[in-house]
Amino acid sequence: MQTDYSTLKQLDWQFGDFKKEAKNFTHDLHPYFGKFHPMIARTLIEELAPDSKYIIDPFCGSGTTLVEAKALGKNGIGVDANPLASLMAQVKTTSIDNFILKDIYMNLPEYLLTKYEYIDHYEVLEKIEIIKPEIHNEKKWFQDNVLKELGLIKLSIEEYFQTKDWHEDKVQAAKNLCLLAFSRIITSVSNQQTESKYKAVDKNIENGVAIDKFVDHLRICIDKIEDFNGSTGNVEIEIHNSDSRYLNFIEDEKCDFLVTSPPYLNSWDYGLYHKFRFLWLNLGVKEYNNKEIGRHLRRVGDVVDRYRNDMSLCLKEFSRVLKPGSYCCIVNANSIVKKEYVNTTEIIIEEARKADLILEDIVDKKVFGPHSGMHASLLTKKTEIKSNPATEKMRTSGKEEQIIILKKYDSSKE
Numbered sequence: 136m137q138t139d140y141s142t143l144k145q146l147d148w149q150f151g152d153f154k155k156e157a158k159n160f161t162h163d164l165h166p167y168f169g170k171f172h173p174m175i176a177r178t179l180i181e182e183l184a185p186d187s188k189y190i191i192d193p194f195c196g197s198g199t200t201l202v203e204a205k206a207l208g209k210n211g212i213g214v215d216a217n218p219l220a221s222l223m224a225q226v227k228t229t230s231i232d233n234f235i236l237k238d239i240y241m242n243l244p245e246y247l248l249t250k251y252e253y254i255d256h257y258e259v260l261e262k263i264e265i266i267k268p269e270i271h272n273e274k275k276w277f278q279d280n281v282l283k284e285l286g287l288i289k290l291s292i293e294e295y296f297q298t299k300d301w302h303e304d305k306v307q308a309a310k311n312l313c314l315l316a317f318s319r320i321i322t323s324v325s326n327q328q329t330e331s332k333y334k335a336v337d338k339n340i341e342n343g344v345a346i347d348k349f350v351d352h353l354r355i356c357i358d359k360i361e362d363f364n365g366s367t368g369n370v371e372i373e374i375h376n377s378d379s380r381y382l383n384f385i386e387d388e389k390c391d392f393l394v395t396s397p398p399y400l401n402s403w404d405y406g407l408y409h410k411f412r413f414l415w416l417n418l419g420v421k422e423y424n425n426k427e428i429g430r431h432l433r434r435v436g437d438v439v440d441r442y443r444n445d446m447s448l449c450l451k452e453f454s455r456v457l458k459p460g461s462y463c464c465i466v467n468a469n470s471i472v473k474k475e476y477v478n479t480t481e482i483i484i485e486e487a488r489k490a491d492l493i494l495e496d497i498v499d500k501k502v503f504g505p506h507s508g509m510h511a512s513l514l515t516k517k518t519e520i521k522s523n524p525a526t527e528k529m530r531t532s533g534k535e536e537q538i539i540i541l542k543k544y545d546s547s548k549e
């Protein structure tokens with residue numbers, strides 16, 4: 136019997152205030168472009184797979200789906216090629232013992248502030264110089280005082296955890312939390328204009344501001360993780376910093392629900408906007424760029440062919456790791472590439488079918504703020520988009536995404 140998706144179609148997928156919702160759990164520990172509204176993941180899980188046990192988001196980004204899975208008491212697997220995103224997803228979903236959280240909350244700021252008193256001493260400056268990354272045009276992007284303070288924070292995190300005799304997994308989880316709090320403040324104290332404007336401006340950051348911001352944010356992160364620890368059961372969440380075209384580390388039919396939002400053609404350049412974070416955290420931006428689906432190429436045809444091939448590889452893997460009869464929900468938006476409209480939803484549906492993921496229905500939804508980057512270019516920028524019925528539809532209907540509901544073919548239901 137055909138399933139009725141009218142309840143999903145009648146929902147208001149805007150779900151009210153994104154910022155308010157994102158304050159729940161650990162969702163807002165770090166900014167990331169293209170985040171899901173948490174209620175999208177939650178609603179799809181609750182409506183389509185309330186009894187699911189293993190949820191996978193193979194383009195998990197900052198980990199929204201996995202946070203919701205954990206909050207719902209479900210096991211989860213997240214995969215993302217972006218090492219910074221994987222760090223976010225990991226920190227947001229990893230429980231840390233309360234005694235460790237308390238230790239960091241009380242003692243790391245004190246350790247850092249004591250070191251700060253000696254920031255201009257030769258031995259400290261020498262260590263900062265060693266730990267600081269090489270930044271092209273360093274003076275353009277960072278004030279001297281900020282460079283020293285960021286170096287000191289990084290040095291303190293390194294040194295602080297060397298003194299701990301906790302199990303190495305616990306040390307790593309606690310250190311990751313501190314590194315994420317560190318990462319969060321980097322753009323705001325650099326000369327980069329904003330999170331989404333890669334332009335150097337003078338910000339006149341006073342002495343001590345970077346240190347204060349780090350301590351404040353670290354404590355907010357710790358409070359949120361402590362609250363989230365207390366509110367969730369014992370579930371297993373794995374995060375893999377990997378390429379979803381090759382999921383050989385996940386066994387066949389392990390998962391019973393997939394929800395994801397794939398990389399959009401030609402949208403955010405994560406490597407550029409988060410450039411200084413990649414550098415300070417020693418994350419490989421080149422490796423990421425090589426794996427990232429949807430990056431700019433010279434000709435539109437090349438972009439679309441490459442995208443189709445990449446998504447085809449991914450969809451085959453999604454099908455392989457799903458149990459027969461399981462849902463695979465893909466939240467997608469069509470794209471504009473070099474002024475031409477590309478119907479990526481159609482490409483996904485076609486390639487999914489070849490991988491035994493059969494279309495059940497499509498639910499249209501409006502795009503809320505941060506997700507609308509690509510359409511913003513269509514709606515607000517001065518760029519000329521080639522006019523045809525499809526681009527006109529996008530221009531007039533505005534920001535729309537589709538939730539593509541697929542189901543893995545189940546031969547036993549024949």
Ligand SMILES: C[S@@+](CC[C@H](N)C(=O)[O-])C[C@H]1O[C@@H](n2cnc3c(N)ncnc32)[C@H](O)[C@@H]1O
Nearest residue numbers: 169170171194196197199216217378379427428
């Ligand atoms: C639209 S974002 C997902 C955002 C996520 N839903 C969230 O709430 O944060 C798409 C993600 O796909 C990731 N990605 C791109 N190419 C990939 C690949 N080959 N394998 C795995 N992840 C990839 C990007 O790094 C990006 O984080």
